[in-house]
Amino acid sequence: xxxxxxxxxLAKAAKREFVEPGENIWLNVDVxxxxxxxxxxxxxxxxxxxxxxxxxxxxxxxxxxxxxYIFTKNPQANRNVDLLREFANEYGIKNYYDVxxxxxxxxxxxxxxxxxxxxxxxxxxxxxxxxxxxxxxGMFSTGVGNTDAAFILGTxxxxxxxxxxxxxxxNGKMPNYLTAKDLILKILGDITTDGGTYKALEFDGxxxxxxxxxxxxxxxxxxxxxxxxxxxxxxxxVTEEYVKARTDKKYELYQSDEDAKYVxxxxxxxxxxxxxxxxxxxxxxxxxxxxxxxxxLTKCYVGSCTGGKLPDFISAAKIIAGKEVxxxxxxxxxSVNIARQLKEEKIxxxxxxxxxxxAGCTIAEASCAACLGGPADTxxxxxxGEVIISTTNRNFPGRMGSKKSAVYLASPLSVAASSVTGVxxxxxxxx
Amino acid sequence: xxxxxxxxxxxLGDNIDTDQIIPAEHLVYSLNDxxxxxxxxxxxxxxxxxxxxxxxxxxxxxxxxxxxxxDYKVIVGGANFGCGSSREHAPFALEKAGVKAVVxxxxxxxxxxxxxxxxxxVPYETKEKINNKIKTNDEIVINLVENKLVNKTSxxxxxxxxxxxxxxxxxxxxxxxxxxxxxxxxx
Numbered sequence: 001x002x003x004x005x006x007x008x009x010l011a012k013a014a015k016r017e018f019v020e021p022g023e024n025i026w027l028n029v030d031v032x033x034x035x036x037x038x039x040x041x042x043x044x045x046x047x048x049x050x051x052x053x054x055x056x057x058x059x060x061x062x063x064x065x066x067x068x069y070i071f072t073k074n075p076q077a078n079r080n081v082d083l084l085r086e087f088a089n090e091y092g093i094k095n096y097y098d099v100x101x102x103x104x105x106x107x108x109x110x111x112x113x114x115x116x117x118x119x120x121x122x123x124x125x126x127x128x129x130x131x132x133x134x135x136x137x138g139m140f141s142t143g144v145g146n147t148d149a150a151f152i153l154g155t156x157x158x159x160x161x162x163x164x165x166x167x168x169x170x171n172g173k174m175p176n177y178l179t180a181k182d183l184i185l186k187i188l189g190d191i192t193t194d195g196g197t198y199k200a201l202e203f204d205g206x207x208x209x210x211x212x213x214x215x216x217x218x219x220x221x222x223x224x225x226x227x228x229x230x231x232x233x234x235x236x237x238v239t240e241e242y243v244k245a246r247t248d249k250k251y252e253l254y255q256s257d258e259d260a261k262y263v264x265x266x267x268x269x270x271x272x273x274x275x276x277x278x279x280x281x282x283x284x285x286x287x288x289x290x291x292x293x294x295x296x297l298t299k300c301y302v303g304s305c306t307g308g309k310l311p312d313f314i315s316a317a318k319i320i321a322g323k324e325v326x327x328x329x330x331x332x333x334x335s336v337n338i339a340r341q342l343k344e345e346k347i348x349x350x351x352x353x354x355x356x357x358x359a360g361c362t363i364a365e366a367s368c369a370a371c372l373g374g375p376a377d378t379x380x381x382x383x384x385g386e387v388i389i390s391t392t393n394r395n396f397p398g399r400m401g402s403k404k405s406a407v408y409l410a411s412p413l414s415v416a417a418s419s420v421t422g423v424x425x426x427x428x429x430x431x
Numbered sequence: 432x433x434x435x436x437x438x439x440x441x442x443l444g445d446n447i448d449t450d451q452i453i454p455a456e457h458l459v460y461s462l463n464d465x466x467x468x469x470x471x472x473x474x475x476x477x478x479x480x481x482x483x484x485x486x487x488x489x490x491x492x493x494x495x496x497x498x499x500x501x502d503y504k505v506i507v508g509g510a511n512f513g514c515g516s517s518r519e520h521a522p523f524a525l526e527k528a529g530v531k532a533v534v535x536x537x538x539x540x541x542x543x544x545x546x547x548x549x550x551x552x553v554p555y556e557t558k559e560k561i562n563n564k565i566k567t568n569d570e571i572v573i574n575l576v577e578n579k580l581v582n583k584t585s586x587x588x589x590x591x592x593x594x595x596x597x598x599x600x601x602x603x604x605x606x607x608x609x610x611x612x613x614x615x616x617x618x
Contacts, residue, residue, distance in 0.1 A: 024596060026615075037455075037458050037459075037518070038517070038518065038519070040461075041461075041462045041463065041519065041520075044462065044463040049607045068458075069459065074459055076459035076460055076461075077459045079459075080459060126517075127517055128516070128517050129515065129516045129517040129541055131517075143517040143541055144517060144541065144544065144545075145517055145518070145519030145541060145544060145545035145548070145549065146462075146519040146545075146549070147519060147545065147548045147549040147605065147606060147607075148544060148545070148548050148606070151548070151606055151607065151610070154616075155610075155615075155616065157615075193446055193511055193514055194446075194510055194511035194514065194537060194539070197511070197537065197538075197539065197540060198540050227511065227514060227539055227540065229540055282446060372450070372455040372516070373450070373454065373455045373456055374455060374456060375456055375459065376456065394448070394450075394515060396446070396448040396450055396451065396514075396515060397450070397451060397478065397479070397480050398450050398451065398454055398478045399448075399450050399455075399515075401456070403451075403454075403478055403479075403480050
């Protein structure tokens, strides 16, 4: 019987010939990633459980990116980064990317890709729900809590239930008014926030394979928003090119078998899809942008692991170029590397950075920032009564900082179009 | 493992995400420091919009005033309880507040794993939707042997789904105790 790409990778990690959905198996983990919010409590649990002589199963496989609460005066948040630094020094963790040094990278899910940790065919766990982002590289990746991470830290192993797979095929040529964000919001509307619980989301189709890695990452990033364990896209030439440019580590390519089993298959013709939003207060509260046009806004936000990558800023800049924003608009690059690219990448001879600056946007430093609210002094944080359109991934009550705010999730094109009008606007008006 | 959990119900709706259970701004406190970690109890469920806090009426505080624990020992939720982020601070905050069990139609994967592997609370699944059949402040008895929930206030009882594969982990206390007992940590 055939296996899906997810089943094949999990079988390999469990040293098995064959696995099937529903089986609980023990996996050997290739990479464990953590950050400033969940790293310190993970380390505490690891020390508590493994004692004074606690050993890390494989120091080279532990990767730590401080990224959540970085540019804040909050003493406890800063203490968490201090704890990571002390831990990295004490145990000699070379894959630690410290704040305030030229090693600082930015948001973990983007940095994992940029630093060559995402390798097709491997298994990556992280203490963050959006760890599923790495699945764009034809690998298995998922989020866990501190206890599970501490278990991995000490043993290199973790149990997991093999997920059944859902397949989403997108056919056709991507129109210029759509981005990957529109596709995943459409899926959310169709299957809701628990439609993928404990499942693997596999993306397929020529529209998917026409996308650059960053856009593919937007799809797998939001697999968790339907409750999925992982999102996955088979690696192709685009993937291999991206990986080889960043690392010489070995990887293995997997494809789903023709007769692999799926719980359900969905098929879309991208030419029939519309710019999408998720209305307040749930990522599955789907609407076309067209149906909410004119909604008055107080803020626009382009950033995060979902919508703060180079193609997101190129999309936004295309619309914002030569115009002025009508409401406060925040540009938050997902990584230091992307922040640098903003000053290099040009549209009609002008850098993205200059385009955003001239338009009156606030350009912040790379971090998770207001995507998840954060400490009171976090840039772009939502306040009571605000109505925001954002390229981020979640809009449950209070997610961006105030439970009395309303957040619309949308593509960078839709957010940019809205920023120059001050009301929710269909990007096709500017394209 | 206790055989019975007895306490008042606090009823919530569907899709209670981890930001509603413990808002992200509070994730800075130590979970290890006995005194500081009490804040997690204090802020538990503080992200739930007040109108939806303690159904069916709503506008019921889960934590009163400056307290760090709650009068409610049983959370009754709907579908997809604990969706959103991977923060283990969420089941930890509920435990700190004194919650013993959550009873919901379904759970998000990471919250469910965290609740069980960390040994914080017992996450029971219901066979039917019950958050519209139980009222906040109802007196609840959960029988963990018979997998049954009795609402002492209304006299109604509901079957719960057996804990299945996770029961040995809950009985052991957490994933580490379970792994030690089954020899998995000594390999």
